[in-house]
Amino acid sequence: MTLLRLHPDDDVAIALIDLPAGHVVDGLTLTGDVASGHKVAVRAVAAGASVHKYGQVIGLASTDIPAGAWVHTHNLVMSDADRAAQIGAGRRPLPAPADTVTWSGYRRADGRWGTRNTIAILTSVNCSATVARRIAAAFPRESLPPGVDDVVAYTHTGGCGGASDGQDVRMLQRTLAGYARHPNVAAVLIVGLGCEANQIPDWLAREGLSAGPHLRTLSIQEAGGTLKAIAAGEALVQDLIQTAAGAHREAAPVSGLFVGLQCGGSDGWSGVTANPALGRAVDRLVSHGGSALLSETPEIWGAEHLLLRRADPDTARALLDRLDWWRDHALHHGMALNNNPSPGNLKGGLTTILEKSLGAVAKAGSSDLQDVIGYAQPVRRTGLTFMDSPGYDPCSATGQIASGANLITFTTGRGSVFGSKPAPCLKIASNAGLAGWMAEDIDVDASGVLRGESLDAVGEVIFRRILALASGEPSASEALGIGEAEFVPWQMGAWL
Template sequence: MTDTAPGLGSTAPDHAAPDHAAPDHAAPGLAVALDEVALLLRPDDDVAVLTRELPAGTRVATTRGELVLPADVPRSHKLAVQDVAAGQPVHKYGQSIGRATTGIRAGEHVHAHNLGMDDSERAYEFGTVHAELPDRPEDRERTFLGYHRANGKVGTRNYIGVLTSVNCSASSAKMIADQFRGLALDAFENVDGVVALTHQSGCGLVPGSVGANTLVRTLRGYAQHPNFGGLLVLGLGCEMVPVQSLVDGLDLPADTIVETLTIQDTGGVRATVKAGVERIRAMLPELDARRRAPAPISELVLGLNCGGSDGYSGITANPALGRASDRLVAAGATSVLAETPEVFGAEHLLTRRAVSEEVGQRLLQRIAWWQEYAVAGGGSLDNNPSPGNKAGGLTTILEKSLGAVAKAGQADLSAVYEYAEPITERGLGFMDTPGYDPVSVTGLVAGGANVVVFTTGRGSVFGCRPAPSIKVATNTEMFTRMADDMDLNAGRIVDGTATLDAVGDEIFEKILATASGEKTVSEELDIGQEEFVPWQLGTVT
């Protein structure tokens, strides 16, 4: 087994796959070359990933001999290219993605029916791998057009947030924000919108508990986010998380306009909605007077996330995003990986890149916590791949994680954060979040991410206001089917019409354009308010 894997080297050929004209269903009587129908990611891998569906009886010529498929194998699924004995590890990316639950013959479809979890202990090293990122001096001179806040932070958007302290004020917050939809802001072209940040908590919490502290940290993180120029903090009036606690002692930019209201003191819902609308209207002229100005790209904080992954995620969109992330980090910016359950099985690759043993151990502590948390809930981390993931060709959490960490490129791991902690270190960081997309990205944005890139293979329609969400498709079929919901197609890497480097550069340029105000498709569709979902932990009384 080699040591190369996502995050240490390329997860797919640096050059695009050949653009062969072979039919989608190769004739059973004709042998087709493996590289015409599949991607073998490492020479010693036991499986290859199909780039088209192959029917039973298809003959495939490989360097190890000719295979005959005993059954149909779907596109993006795994084809065994050599025999694997029962109980032996199955390798993809040069790493184990599980163990064969039965003997696997070359030519067979490898999936949940014959591949299970590999629970072998992994050996951990700390700071043993350091990749020299591509040196592009011109990147350090690049800028984006952002909103400069009084505390030195730079926003990529100029929103007003209606921040709720408790679920009891959620309906009122939405009523207020709804008054500013449609044409209501046409006269204020420099205000991106009014977003209601509602949630299902805020009362019934144990004061000082992990759950209470996590919620407050998340809400306070949004309050000081550079993409908010104005805030209306709204509560009921008797909750465990008082309105004033969300802003008291907070290092808010001096130019953030802050108003607070409680429904009980204002006179009920109708009076509160009227008062809230009036206060936001009063903010609009001042916020609209603000203008974008050049800022170094070192002021970007990129959130890395994926959802609805498939068998191509770790081959196309994720490693291409990793290349864009590396360019940003090399230019002094910040990039943060997340979704702890979806790096399980690949964490040893990240600890090797940690800048210190302390940083690596922090990651392992979070992994250990998740293992205990999953067992306490009657499950295991290998339950993570969703039905959609599996339909797309992913079988185990190990396989999913090895592809997921490719989003982090090859940069050193400089910091590990708890959920919604402020992101303070430049370079590549990791934030402990669930794998559930809205909860994960909520933590990243609370930490300060001002741009998010979201890769998807099955087709996610995710948004995350106030941060723009750039969606990158892993395959052309889905991109074509959901073109109105995708920003960029990385499936061209498999199609043979683009290279990883080229798509990585496109993502990099898309990040800068988006940070400068270019709208993403989710923003055009006004998606991203309902995706504010703080992580709920602990006892509710």
């Protein structure tokens, strides 16, 4: 087989290998070269008519497309046609699992479970970034006692330059608070300069946090400058390490897992292999009582009707409100939501945001959509939740972790070197070429779907790797030491 047609109603099929012009397959003669992962018209489509993939509209033909033609940006454009949403029509309970599954985690005082046991050094402002990084550098992983995974400095570019009570500061405070109370974080040191807009006592009080054995604060100005602050911070972290060393793994229920769903560097295979296979793993997770976070709001555009079918009216309205906000936000900044896909997505075979979104939503499986929350807001319900965020992977994953995700899954087709801390990241390749070429960055190869393995079988592999990773097995990105610089809080407002 050299062409894959995903649905009987599809106007296109996907080339499984590079195909030259003149190649004859399934009665079609290719009118031009078609790269692996790209689309071939399986029947003629008139200019202005809808083009279907996955049994869904992915755009409009901008010119007559003959059968056998390569279908891409030169002849396929965005469609703004309404997508009928039958709200709640697809709601159904998942079948109860036939087995009992556990993993090994850290039980926290608030009842949540950690997949890692780390020390977080948070910064209230960019001005304290260097001090925080120098403190963390004094505690390399090999120097830590058994059971303490890491000491990580989370630095950023915000915290001042705007209103002390403005939108950006509030968003940053909520994100920092989510990391401070994260179940993968055993103890926290917060480092500030002293005169910043994001005053530490103010945001701790606003977020219901207070200093104590597991949370310490440090002001560079009060400490007497850079070197004195570093020395003071090292002493504080040494004490926090001893606190963290008292935690131990124990058998944990799957209900203690909150998994963030991400995709980046997608290609034409992402929506065929990695994303739907991850969706099957998510269904397994949810059926066992676990939770998943779907995000990247601009990247569900064109596939929102599939989520609305699985939502009650209130949840559906909340999701539609966020999509309306993003439409207005894009217009305000002189952009369109179809500015996405990225150049890499286009080269990999994706053409419109509709096509990209239909593949991306497959990560969420088939369970009911239980809730819609704002960026970095705490998860309120078990099961599948949607968290509003940009499509930029590090920013979206940062919000998911702040919301409580204790593990991230990340599918990729073009290749990505993303990693995350304190929540470990499981990287899933959509194709065998990537899995081999960038093997040091990949945890699971989902390309077996193209060789006859079922989505359920590959989904089960992913589910078991999630449990192993949650239980302490290092991910590829952890082995490479990736995840500290990928802390990217969402900045929305103006700086003055």
